[in-house]
Amino acid sequence: xxxxxxxxxxxxxxxxxxxxISSASIVGKxxxxxxxxxxxxxxxxxxxxxxxxxxxxxxxxxEDVLNLVLEKVKLSKDQIDCLLxxxxxxxxxxxxxxxxxxxxxxxxxxxxxxxxAQSLAVGGMMVSGGAAxxxxxxxxxxxxxxxxxxxxxxxxxxxxxxxxxxxxxxxGAMILSNQQGGVQIPSATLGKIIDLxxxxxNDMGSAMAPAAADTxxxxxxxxxxxPSYYDLIVTGDLGEVGKSLLLELLLEKGCxxxxxxDDCGVMIYNSNQKAGAGGSGCGCSAVVTASYLxxxxxxxxxxxxxxxxTGALLSPLTFLQGETIPCIAHAVVLEKTGQLxxxxxxxxxxxxxxxxxxxxxxxxG
Amino acid sequence: xxxxxxxQEEYNKLVKKYQPSDSKVKNFFSAYLxxxxxxxxxxxxxxxxxxxxxxxxxxxxxxxxxxILVGAVLTGFGVYxxxxxxAGGGTIIPITGFANAIVAPAxxxxxxxxxLGLGKQIYSVAGPVITYGILSxxxxxxxKLLLG
Numbered sequence: 001x002x003x004x005x006x007x008x009x010x011x012x013x014x015x016x017x018x019x020x021i022s023s024a025s026i027v028g029k030x031x032x033x034x035x036x037x038x039x040x041x042x043x044x045x046x047x048x049x050x051x052x053x054x055x056x057x058x059x060x061x062x063e064d065v066l067n068l069v070l071e072k073v074k075l076s077k078d079q080i081d082c083l084l085x086x087x088x089x090x091x092x093x094x095x096x097x098x099x100x101x102x103x104x105x106x107x108x109x110x111x112x113x114x115x116x117a118q119s120l121a122v123g124g125m126m127v128s129g130g131a132a133x134x135x136x137x138x139x140x141x142x143x144x145x146x147x148x149x150x151x152x153x154x155x156x157x158x159x160x161x162x163x164x165x166x167x168x169x170x171x172g173a174m175i176l177s178n179q180q181g182g183v184q185i186p187s188a189t190l191g192k193i194i195d196l197x198x199x200x201x202n203d204m205g206s207a208m209a210p211a212a213a214d215t216x217x218x219x220x221x222x223x224x225x226x227p228s229y230y231d232l233i234v235t236g237d238l239g240e241v242g243k244s245l246l247l248e249l250l251l252e253k254g255c256x257x258x259x260x261x262d263d264c265g266v267m268i269y270n271s272n273q274k275a276g277a278g279g280s281g282c283g284c285s286a287v288v289t290a291s292y293l294x295x296x297x298x299x300x301x302x303x304x305x306x307x308x309x310t311g312a313l314l315s316p317l318t319f320l321q322g323e324t325i326p327c328i329a330h331a332v333v334l335e336k337t338g339q340l341x342x343x344x345x346x347x348x349x350x351x352x353x354x355x356x357x358x359x360x361x362x363x364x365g
Numbered sequence: 366x367x368x369x370x371x372x373q374e375e376y377n378k379l380v381k382k383y384q385p386s387d388s389k390v391k392n393f394f395s396a397y398l399x400x401x402x403x404x405x406x407x408x409x410x411x412x413x414x415x416x417x418x419x420x421x422x423x424x425x426x427x428x429x430x431x432x433i434l435v436g437a438v439l440t441g442f443g444v445y446x447x448x449x450x451x452a453g454g455g456t457i458i459p460i461t462g463f464a465n466a467i468v469a470p471a472x473x474x475x476x477x478x479x480x481l482g483l484g485k486q487i488y489s490v491a492g493p494v495i496t497y498g499i500l501s502x503x504x505x506x507x508x509k510l511l512l513g
Contacts, residue, residue: 052476053476054476055476148473152469152490153469153470153472153473153474153489153490154446154469154473155440155441155443155445155446155465155468155469155472155473156446156465156466156469156470156490157440157445157446157448157449157456157457157462157465157469158446158449158457159449159450159452159453159454160450161386161387162385162386162387163384163385194369196369196371196373196376196377197373197376197377198376198377198380203380203384206380206383206384210369210371210376213369214368214369217368217369218368240385241380241383241384241385244383245379245380245383248379248383249369249371249379253369274450277385324373
């Protein structure tokens, strides 16, 4: 019996959708101070996270989030069949080094900031197809570690343009399972590389917007849906500039999503937090999805959400050699199952959302 | 609906439309203000040192050292890069900016050890300035020699 079906050009439909049974996130102080601060599970003390280097700080934070996501549903490491992860550091070390503490099959992925959606899509295929019963998808990014790899030393006084984005310090993990969960992934659209010639590594939002637009159009075409099918369409880290560009690119193609569209990079910081055009980095869409979107979906504030991870696949070397930035966007559909699982959402958020739902149904009654 | 089929030129125009830019006038004045202030502080230090009886050339050398120290300490406390977000060229051009360009990578690459980390990377920002500084000094020397 078929477990999956290809829809159109780039979309996979899961006939028996993989379930999200647990999700967790750990962020930095700046992210905690943002509008979604109360949703995140844990916060690290400072950039060093009690470690000697920023890279080790990122690794420790990622290890902690993996333990947390398992602990929430009382699973042990050996009940996981595969880990799927990637990050922005060279050779994706944050993910590889964490995985050495987990005696479990491991698939390292690189999709830059699209990694969360990428790992959910691949993990979904594994679970849905029967290759695994339970997988963990995770990713992370760290402001200082990323900044020094891709740009200049952190304390160096170069002036940033206002459209530059701020790399999120944060890590998110989700467990996909063949058991009943609170949110399910009925389909995913794998993106293709789009490069419209943006060269400026300070302007990732502009570089990635066409890739996001392409995947959204492709997804709607493959599934035969209208944008209004979704309560929310959310991109990973386009920031303010990329967000406006995406809306315009889609409008030109006759696709209007402005009523139900948002961007994790714009959602994660307040405008007075000096974060430029908004958040970016693998952690951006990971923490927003793991700790904000999933509980909202599970409690029915949104029923159907299209999440896009957006990645700029450049290296500091290619920029110096005058190359343009190839970009990609992967989309996954997140849908309410009607069941509540203990793994999704912090206890305080769960009770808040549950009360809200009760009140709403009370009013209707 | 169809695929995104913009040319690079068309998209570039669209990007320009949405990309916010700092006001050139504001940048000019904030750089002038902060850069000028750093020079003013330098001048005050020179005057004070001359007042204590130092020769002007010695006073100027000590002033350079003091400003380098100030730039280095402000970098260490994480203040200099914040100031630079406002001042731009105003904090890069003075000698304090050079101190910042040396201390910032030194702080950062200490994580990879003192020899192959700090020792190797300390000039990662200032390297081009040093290289082309030496080259231009050489060229000026040649011109001076030719002109007699």
